[in-house]
Amino acid sequence: MRYNLAIENEEVRYSTQASQGSQELIESMSENLQGPTFAVTTLGCKVNQADSEAISDQMNAAGFAQRDFEESADIYIVNTCTVTHLGDRSSRQLIAQAHRRHPDALLVVTGCYAELNPKAVSALPGVNLVIGNTIKEGLVSTIREKILEQETGESQDITTASATESSSEPAARRSLPVLPLDTQHIGSDNALNFQVQEEEPQADNPALLTPFTDNVQTSELANHRMFSRTRVQMKVQDGCDNRCTYCIVPYVRGKSRSRSIEAVVENVQRKARAGYQEIVLTGIHLGDYHPDADEKLDLGDLIATLLRETEIPRIRVSSLEPEDFQLEWLEMWADPRMCRHLHLPMQSGSDAILRRMARRYNSDRYRIIVKTAKRLVPGMAISTDIITGFPGETDEDFELTYQLAQELEFAKSHVFRFSPRQGTPAARMRDQIKDVVKKARSQRLLDLHEEHSRQFREQFLGQEVPVLIEQFKHGKWEGLTDNYIRVEVNELPENAEGWQHTVVKARLNSLIGDGVHGTYAQ
Incomplete structure (x- = not known):
């Protein structure tokens, strides 16, 4: 019908x-x-x-x-x-x-x-x-x-x-209804009305080894059932009050609003009892998390409460805007339950371009955050987003971006060629960059990414690390370390119930694709 x-x-x-x-x-x-x-x-x-x-x-x-x-x-x-x-x-x-x-x-x-x-x-x-x-x-x-x-x-x-x-x-x-305790909220709690999230533009360098991605949902993963007991995406914030000139998100998501700390804790406790091994704190503008509109409470208070009042084995923080990041938050990463991975969008290393983008930080601020995180949290993986070919980006602007990326040596860089989105100020800006120039600049960043990604993974070869097994694919079990290294684990013994949703020790042996080949060590 x-x-x-x-x-x-x-x-x-x-x-x-x-x-x-x-x-x-x-x-x-x-x-x-x-x-x-x-x-x-x-x-x-x-x-x-x-x-x-x-x-x-x-x-x-x-x-x-x-x-x-x-x-x-x-x-x-x-x-x-x-x-x-x-x-x-x-x-x-x-x-x-x-x-x-x-x-x-x-x-x-x-x-x-x-x-x-x-x-x-x-x-x-x-x-x-x-x-x-x-x-x-x-x-x-x-x-x-x-x-x-x-x-x-x-x-x-x-x-x-x-x-x-x-x-x-x-x-x-508008408010969300209060759902029964055994049902996951589509939005959050009754203080957070639901505005659906954005899709990130497709990066020039999507993940290769598995369908696990930082921002972009692959068609393969999109077609899989969502029965995982491994990790849960925990939306704690929605909406955005920023107006980056290239972004349509605020127009379809509304103002920033946050879920209460009590509701998040209760939900995480339920997920831990249900067998989840990891939660990922997510939001459209996660760093703007302020429960009950209390500016005195922030994401750091939420994380500290989760560490204190829940037993979830892993807590991962998704994308954070540099202007929101507080260096004192890094003290909480001394707890081994905090996954050593931060996604901090850089977008550009040129302060002039950052201003045209209406980003609320400069390159010096960004540099300090990344270097401090790496110094205080050994093994920390820093991933980022970079947009090249933004309107008005000169050769000198691009070189500043390249040099900053070269200096900071990201574990993963998502490289995007600027694509005008109808309805955004950037789409109407003068000095649009030719596609051939965007492609050439993107390729340089992609080459740099390949070098830095390889170097980051190589430093852990020979080590035995915990791996949270995610799936069985092409005859191999695959999973993630806490610092977001994708591991193909071999020589796992027979297990009638399978190894999915289990944390195992694996010895990292060699690089494979954009991940690492490992063998069962425990």
């Missing part, structure tokens, strides 16, 4: 009572339906992955049966991105794939592309529901209502909303 639901932006607000009523409806219907199947696919950053994991959790709890996105399913959910036109295109491709695979399936589109341009998304062939970010927390209930509409033959208007269209109530004031 083909649905065609128009997406409008009207007032939508969910109270705690309404949420509980929806949950009761879901649970009641789960007893009567024979478990329709669903599949979720994701484009975007770690925050988006966290949202899709939460969607999967809630769909499973509601009685739906999960399938791989490449399999036939009754319901397809495409969690989209929109930072670049490439993100839009990839989103459309996944939507088309789902429609071709099962034309009669219920096709649900959510995420940033759905938020930014709901009319265009709703016009795509096969699309039945477009769920805006602002009400994404009601996605499962909306799907149930649509199924009821199909079964009863009654026409029901299901109104959704998006932050990018007009509304009589500001999006920042």
Whole structure:
């Protein structure tokens, strides 16, 4: 059956009572339906992955049966991105794939592309529901209502909303429902309304060995089920108050807001009991974490509380903006539970370009952070993002970027050629750089990255290190060290239950791809 639901932006607000009523409806219907199947696919950053994991959790709890996105399913959910036109295109491709695979399936589109341009998304062939970010927390209930509409033959208007269209109530004031304790929040707690995350632009040097990525969701990983008990992406902050001139994110995510420390601790405790070995603290502007809008409390307070009140074996911090980073936070990395990995976007080594980007730090500040982190935390992996070919970038500006990257020797550099995003100030700037120049500059940075990445991994060869096993691929078990070295572990003994979600000791022997070949040592 083909649905065609128009997406409008009207007032939508969910109270705690309404949420509980929806949950009761879901649970009641789960007893009567024979478990329709669903599949979720994701484009975007770690925050988006966290949202899709939460969607999967809630769909499973509601009685739906999960399938791989490449399999036939009754319901397809495409969690989209929109930072670049490439993100839009990839989103459309996944939507088309789902429609071709099962034309009669219920096709649900959510995420940033759905938020930014709901009319265009709703016009795509096969699309039945477009769920805006602002009400994404009601996605499962909306799907149930649509199924009821199909079964009863009654026409029901299901109104959704998006932050990018007009509304009589500001999006920042809409609240998430309070979900049962055994259900993962799609957003956060009732003080943090949900705005879906952005997709990062595609780097020129994606990961090779495994589908684990820092920012970019690969199509392979996007098509896998989200049943991992290894790590969980824990969204603690959403939205952004910055206005970097190349970024569309603030326009589709709304203002910065944070989850309470108590809610995060409670959720991490539950995940630890469920068998997760690692949490990744994520957010659109994670360094702007201030629970309950209390500027006196910050990310450092959250981490300290998690170390004190939870027993999760590993705590990893995702991307942090340099202007937010406080050097005193590094003292907490003395605890071995803190993963020795920081992702600090540099973007440019030229202060003039950083100003054109509206970044809120300079190259000296960035240099101090990286060097101090490496000095205080031995073995610390620093990864970064670099944009080359930004409008107005001269040869001298690029050389400053190259020299700073050469000096700081990043463990991983994501190199991006500037791509204008319609609707951003940078797309309208003069002095756009020719593609041939962007390509040449990008290649120099890629060559430097290869050298530094190899040197970083080589220093650990011969050592025995803990590896958190993630998956079995091509006949080998693969996992990550705490400082983000990807390890292919050989000679693991037979294990009836497998080795996934287990921390093992591995001796690092040689480099392979963008990772390391190791052998079981314990």
